[in-house]
Amino acid sequence: AKTKGGNRFQFYTAEMNQRSLERLDLENGLRRAIDQGELVVYYQPQVNLRNGAIIGAEALVRWQDPEKGLVMPGSFIALAEETGLIVPLGEWVLRTACSQNKAWQDAGLPKIPVAVNLSARQFAAQDVVELAARILHDTGLAPNYLELELTESAVMADAEAFIRATEKLKGLSIALSIDDFGTGFSSLSYLKRFAIDRLKIDQTFVRDITHDPDSASIALAIISLAHSLKLLAIAEGVETEAQLNFLRARNCDEMQGYFFSPALPADEFEAMLRQGRKL
Ligand code: C2E
Numbered sequence: 465a466k467t468k469g470g471n472r473f474q475f476y477t478a479e480m481n482q483r484s485l486e487r488l489d490l491e492n493g494l495r496r497a498i499d500q501g502e503l504v505v506y507y508q509p510q511v512n513l514r515n516g517a518i519i520g521a522e523a524l525v526r527w528q529d530p531e532k533g534l535v536m537p538g539s540f541i542a543l544a545e546e547t548g549l550i551v552p553l554g555e556w557v558l559r560t561a562c563s564q565n566k567a568w569q570d571a572g573l574p575k576i577p578v579a580v581n582l583s584a585r586q587f588a589a590q591d592v593v594e595l596a597a598r599i600l601h602d603t604g605l606a607p608n609y610l611e612l613e614l615t616e617s618a619v620m621a622d623a624e625a626f627i628r629a630t631e632k633l634k635g636l637s638i639a640l641s642i643d644d645f646g647t648g649f650s651s652l653s654y655l656k657r658f659a660i661d662r663l664k665i666d667q668t669f670v671r672d673i674t675h676d677p678d679s680a681s682i683a684l685a686i687i688s689l690a691h692s693l694k695l696l697a698i699a700e701g702v703e704t705e706a707q708l709n710f711l712r713a714r715n716c717d718e719m720q721g722y723f724f725s726p727a728l729p730a731d732e733f734e735a736m737l738r739q740g741r742k743l
């Protein structure tokens with residue numbers, strides 16, 4: 465048994481070394497991706513549930529790796545947060561999304577806000593209000609066409625700092641959404657003090673909305689909470705007509721999800737916006 469345990473220890477060590485090598489490899493790759501322009505921003509349309517029109521776009525980063533192809537953020541955002549690379553990455557996404565949105569407006573497309581994700585680490589590491597103001601100035605995008613998304617858990621990590629930031633953002637007319645709402649246990653007393661515009665109903669509730677009564681109840685509670693605080697409710701991850709109908713019947717304001725469209729490369733999103741595609 466002793467030898468077995470010893471072997472097992474060696475096995476784990478080898479595996480851990482292998483994993484830290486892979487991590488280091490990914491970290492170096494990501495550093496190169498940021499420096500050499502391998503990151504790309506995709507845009508997912510957000511739709512008004514009453515008139516079916518595209519009313520916004522969420523910017524979602526992808527990594528076009530020369531060897532691996534298109535890498536999804538699920539496999540590098542966490543590492544970017546741990547290593548601090550999220551700061552230059554997030555700044556690049558914010559700048560790219562603002563300058564793209566300005567280019568669409570200059571080309572005469574319908575004017576819509578673009579929503580950019582901010583990570584908790586980024587929020588803590590830099591003055592995001594100052595950063596957003598600087599990028600809006602540089603790109604010439606009007607502040608009311610930028611929205612920032614922060615996850616509920618990121619917000620609750622330092623709610624007082626978040627309250628101060630939301631007030632400054634409101635002063636600049638930059639909109640703010642709380643992402644993945646329902647998963648981070650917001651204190652309702654805080655919610656009242658946040659100068660926010662939208663609650664995004666997490667996709668885990670939306671997924672089960674038509675067959676799990678608990679998910680349906682949570683989604684309904686979020687919609688009525690949003691409305692009683694004079695906020696908009698947007699449902700994420702809407703994949704089926706049944707989910708759409710349920711949300712529409714319950715007065716949810718907006719949706720995004722594969723049922724309408726996945727996140728698209730900039731040129732494809734532009735074509736959709738130009739056509740004026742509706743739900
Ligand atoms: P998120 O902000 O909650 O974004 C929603 C995710 O759900 C996106 O995944 C989107 O493509 C996906 N999605 C949209 N509609 C549907 C649907 O109908 N069904 C399903 N199953 N999924 C849907 P994506 O693009 O892989 O991004 C994953 C996460 O990575 C994002 O979750 C966000 O937390 C993070 N992320 C993406 N881009 C950035 C960024 O620029 N900065 C930061 N800090 N995080 C980012």
Ligand code: CA
Pocket residue numbers: 522581613643
């Ligand atoms: Ca988001």
Ligand code: CA
Pocket residue numbers: 643644664666667700
């Ligand atoms: Ca989300």
Ligand code: CA
Pocket residue numbers: 644
């Ligand atoms: Ca999420």
